[in-house]
Amino acid sequence: MANLLPSSTRTIPDIPSVPRHIAIIMDGNGRWAKQRFMPRVMGHQRGVEALREVVKACRSLGVEYLTVFAFSSENWRRPADEVSFLMSLFLKMLEREVANLHQNNIRLKIIGDRSRFDAKLQQTMREAEQLTAGNSTLTLTIAANYGGRWDMMNAVQAMLKEHPQLAQGFTEEDLSPYLSMSDAPEPDLFIRTGGEQRISNFMLWQLAYTELYFTDVLWPVFGREELEAAIASYQKRERRFGRTSEQLPGKQGA
Ligand code: IPE
Ligand code: IPE
Ligand code: MG
Numbered sequence: 001m002a003n004l005l006p007s008s009t010r011t012i013p014d015i016p017s018v019p020r021h022i023a024i025i026m027d028g029n030g031r032w033a034k035q036r037f038m039p040r041v042m043g044h045q046r047g048v049e050a051l052r053e054v055v056k057a058c059r060s061l062g063v064e065y066l067t068v069f070a071f072s073s074e075n076w077r078r079p080a081d082e083v084s085f086l087m088s089l090f091l092k093m094l095e096r097e098v099a100n101l102h103q104n105n106i107r108l109k110i111i112g113d114r115s116r117f118d119a120k121l122q123q124t125m126r127e128a129e130q131l132t133a134g135n136s137t138l139t140l141t142i143a144a145n146y147g148g149r150w151d152m153m154n155a156v157q158a159m160l161k162e163h164p165q166l167a168q169g170f171t172e173e174d175l176s177p178y179l180s181m182s183d184a185p186e187p188d189l190f191i192r193t194g195g196e197q198r199i200s201n202f203m204l205w206q207l208a209y210t211e212l213y214f215t216d217v218l219w220p221v222f223g224r225e226e227l228e229a230a231i232a233s234y235q236k237r238e239r240r241f242g243r244t245s246e247q248l249p250g251k252q253g254a
Contacts, residue, residue: 010173027052042091054227057224059104101132141184186206189213189231
């Protein structure tokens with residue numbers, strides 16, 4: 001079994017001043033394009049540039065894990081031409097950016113159900129992950145055809161396949177190695193751009209004690225400054241994990 005990372009519901013995790021793990025719903029691409037009388041897909045294209053800048057900023061700020069939602073399990077419901085644009089953009093992005101990520105010692109991972117992607121995209125994903133597997137400055141995880149419910153269902157199925165006896169009952173520790181983010185600490189900070197205040201089936205399990213930050217800024221214009229504002233907001237939060245304020249380390253009257 002993989003080594004288990006601390007779980008926010010089982011032990012009290014360390015509270016880093018700069019988030020170790022940031023999870024982002026990159027939303028608002030379509031509206032950004034629409035405001036400029038451009039087709040929605042131009043917003044996705046600009047979105048890739050915003051991601052490049054945010055990756056760079058995370059790396060220089062010392063963030064260890066950045067997980068971004070690129071395509072949800074519900075995004076197949078969009079018009080076919082937008083979906084196919086997104087697929088080809090994904091492929092192009094991988095082909096174009098992976099060498100650069102590798103040069104910058106960034107590890108790329110992809111989570112989600114890949115079986116629905118075409119063979120070429122699946123192969124490019126595998127190659128990108130293999131090439132960058134040993135890198136250590138930042139782990140960039142792209143969630144593609146990902147859904148939080150899918151992740152949990154998939155984990156339960158995989159666990160029971162390997163350990164059928166656990167159908168009688170299992171613990172969080174039994175299940176967590178099978179979740180797709182099992183090798184990363186739980187996110188400290190969640191950011192959603194684009195003004196909506198919802199989780200949209202992103203990391204349902206892992207966000208249990210994550211600090212949530214919502215901004216109206218649309219993803220294509222989100223950059224280092226906005227990221228720093230989100231981190232500054234995070235730094236003002238009191239992360240209690242169920243305890244009272246007085247019980248926190250450094251507080252009097254515990
Ligand atoms: C997020 O931007 C990107 C994806 C879901 C792929 P949207 O395309 O959802 O942009 P809005 O929300 O319509 O503005
Ligand atoms: C969430 O954005 C998914 C991604 C950013 C990839 P959506 O734009 O699809 O979310 P909803 O449908 O508005 O909740
Ligand atoms: Mg949207």
